[in-house]
Amino acid sequence: MPMSLRLDADTERLVSRLARTRRQTKSEVVREAIRAWSRQHAAVTEATTVYQAITHLVGCVDSGRRDRSEQTGRRFRALLVERTRARRLG
Numbered sequence: 001m002p003m004s005l006r007l008d009a010d011t012e013r014l015v016s017r018l019a020r021t022r023r024q025t026k027s028e029v030v031r032e033a034i035r036a037w038s039r040q041h042a043a044v045t046e047a048t049t050v051y052q053a054i055t056h057l058v059g060c061v062d063s064g065r066r067d068r069s070e071q072t073g074r075r076f077r078a079l080l081v082e083r084t085r086a087r088r089l090g
Contacts, residue, residue: 005030 007015019026051058 015026015029018024018029022029024032
């Protein structure tokens with residue numbers, strides 16, 4: 001089924017580069033991208049919990065500290081106190 005699609009210049013260059021690299025037509029690249037996005041979207045909407053939807057993100061970032069989640073309430077309060085003190089002195 002024919003369909004017209006308008007792309008910005010950057011996206012068009014990306015599609016063209018992918019098509020050349022993969023030895024595919026631009027239409028094949030766009031169809032494959034839409035299918036991949038659709039599969040990903042379906043997997044997220046079928047997830048029964050928020051945790052399942054973000055499982056692939058858990059543990060993907062290293063903050064450099066192991067105690068980030070410890071005593072967060074105390075740290076947040078100290079931050080607010082310091083900001084209030086800075087405003088009064090500033």
